[in-house]
């Protein structure tokens with residue numbers, strides 16, 4: 001790694017990063033790049049030609065255009081470099097490799113309960129990273145970095161997992177320094193909610209909203225606010241605890257110390273406890289058939305979720321909410337109930353629309369998103385590997 005000191009180099013890197021980030025979200029023509037970034041056409045041509053010569057970009061097919069001319073589009077070369085991800089879960093640990101388009105190249109997993117200590121787990125992680133890279137003949141010089149995802153709370157700056165509930169073995173583990181001892185690569189630790197939000201944003205699939213709240217529904221309810229493409233972290237990096245917004249001050253006590261937290265009502269576990277159903281998909285199918293009892297469950301869910309989300313909309317003037325996680329089976333009905341309530345109950349929706357959208361992330365998103373920080377840093381031109389091959 002080296003840092004560039006001169007202003008000219010910094011400006012050059014900033015412009016490269018601006019173009020790479022845009023191209024990464026969707027293939028685009030040189031003319032469109034100039035229009036969107038405000039850079040001159042000649043500057044765009046010069047920089048993109050350099051990136052093509054380096055092997056980072058390629059020209060791909062053409063785009064239909066109304067005038068009949070078909071401009072050439074620029075796209076990222078996916079296998080120019082790779083990223084390694086380590087996804088830590090309460091139930092499993094995954095080691096994986098992605099290309100620069102965050103597409104899964106390989107993944108190995110092991111049950112978390114198999115590991116008797118953090119040392120044994122870190123040993124397995126490091127061995128598996130080496131084996132997987134060797135098996136695919138990927139030299140370390142082609143790896144841009146290692147990303148680790150973990151349940152929070154964690155200290156992403158220091159690379160230390162703090163005290164996530166039901167994750168005792170990893171409490172206070174300085175996992176970044178442990179892994180950096182074994183690999184001469186940039187290593188990043190990040191909260192899995194933040195990583196999923198970054199992955200969703202950089203995929204470009206959900207459009208160009210300015211203030212988007214990504215909501216992750218699983219054991220608990222986490223969220224991450226992305227403002228103008230940047231993660232909002234709060235003063236200590238703990239922002240986004242949507243699940244602990246109280247929707248009833250006299251409600252059920254929550255382990256966090258508060259009462260009536262959203263998590264106590266709107267997670268799958270909370271709904272199953274209250275309504276006693278086995279399979280959520282069956283409930284949704286029944287609601288689509290118009291069965292009253294099933295509809296009541298979805299109405300209840302929408303009512304509580306909306307109570308939490310309206311507070312977030314009002315507080316941050318959101319223009320979009322994206323939901324990821326366990327409620328993505330035939331989600332249109334739930335989303336329309338949710339959307340209606342948010343529109344009825346929020347001040348902001350009288351001024352501008354607030355989109356409520358299901359996540360577009362694929363089935364392996366949870367694991368693959370562990371490389372999101374590494375890839376962002378790579379495309380920001382902040383990881384310069386001096387040993388990289390030409």
Ligand SMILES: [Zn+2]
Pocket residue numbers: 243244254255256257258259261263
């Ligand atoms: Zn709580």
